């Protein structure tokens with residue numbers, strides 16, 4: 571379902587070119603749960619942006635569900651993201667003026683759903699993350715772990731098939747982090763494809779398969795430490 575072939579990506583800063591990804595080859599099967607491990611600055615988020623259709627590679631092929639994504643326009647990329655991909659970040663990115671319920675509901679306002687279908691999805695996903703009793707709370711009235719669970723409910727409400735998580739436990743203490751990982755594992759059991767980026771080995775170990783990024787090079791085994 572996710573196939574990256576010979577992906578290269580660099581950024582130019584002034585007249586300097588920063589090579590970030592070198593010849594990345596990666597195949598993620600449908601319903602697979604993989605983690606991508608690597609030190610800071612190794613290119614993990616750059617890779618996730620490409621997998622998540624937020625950015626396109628300089629060269630190489632990215633084939634997502636049989637479609638060559640590397641030649642898509644901005645509009646086509648945004649449509650693919652909306653239909654297929656859910657993002658979970660280290661920062662929860664909740665809107666501070668809105669309640670938990672309203673934060674989850676917000677992206678659904680752009681979907682063609684009746685008010686009752688919308689309410690059903692918001693309530694179902696808040697229940698799924700164990701926060702239905704906090705739906706009237708605003709982000710500042712929730713703990714960090716609870717805020718991340720609201721952010722996950724917001725992702726789930728859009729019913730993506732692929733979930734990309736970039737350091738989802740990075741801002742959390744170990745017990746809140748463990749709760750988030752339980753939810754991620756449940757999503758995998760429910761049939762989602764999961765790509766989890768982390769530099770925490772204990773978090774990465776919970777995936778079915780680990781790959782490593784070092785200096786923009788991806789390997790299936792831990793080549794260096």
Ligand SMILES: Nc1ncnc2c1ncn2[C@@H]1O[C@H](COP(=O)(O)OP(=O)(O)OP(=O)(O)O)[C@@H](O)[C@H]1O
Nearest residue numbers: 581582583588590609610611612613614615616617
């Ligand atoms: N927009 C950009 N312009 C220039 N350089 C960039 C840009 N984005 C990232 N980089 C550089 O690319 C390299 C990889 O960055 P990336 O964010 O992918 O690393 P990472 O593995 O996610 O690190 P971390 O674990 O700290 O999040 C870094 O050296 C970074 O400075």
Ligand SMILES: [Mg+2]
Nearest residue numbers: 614615616736
């Ligand atoms: Mg990063």
